Amino acid sequence: MQRFQALPTDAVDGTTLHPPFDVLAAEQGFPRVGGHLQVAPDLITNVVVSPRETATAWHTRVYTEVCRMSTEELVSSGSPGIEAALLRRGLPEAAVRAAVPGLLGPAGLSTSPEVTLRGIEAVAGLRRRFDPDWQPAGPLRSLIGPGQER
Secondary structure, three states: OHHHHHHHHOOOOOOOOOOOHHHHHHHOOOOOOOOHHHHOOOOOOOOOOOOHHHOOOHHHHHHHHHHHHHHHHHHHHHHHHHHHHHHHOOOOHHHHHHHHHHHOOOOOOOOOOOOOHHHHHHHHHHHHHHOOOOOOOOOHHHHOOOOOOO
């Protein structure tokens, strides 16, 4: 929501938006440059960003688990459940209807939240495409949370 709200203020030049916010942005005339499947077709990742010192803290693990449980609950409720949840949040009905297929699609809620070394290497490769001299601060494997090493 914050990224969507920043667009009309000129505080940002662009942003990544997920359904239903991408639909709302399009309705307000903001051009769509591309989606995850166009930018990185082999890379689909759900991310929780936290400071390094709290990455393994109990509250970060609990937050990640709540996100996983919420995703499972929404996916199992199918289109009607997702639609109802978005409408409860006050989003316009037309935007909700347009967003639901994307949320259940290959880049949406049905995606596995697992972080893999292959996925992180793909992210690093994408970053190097735009910043060839970039190097990670440490080994890429160190960015994978405990219990997710694959």
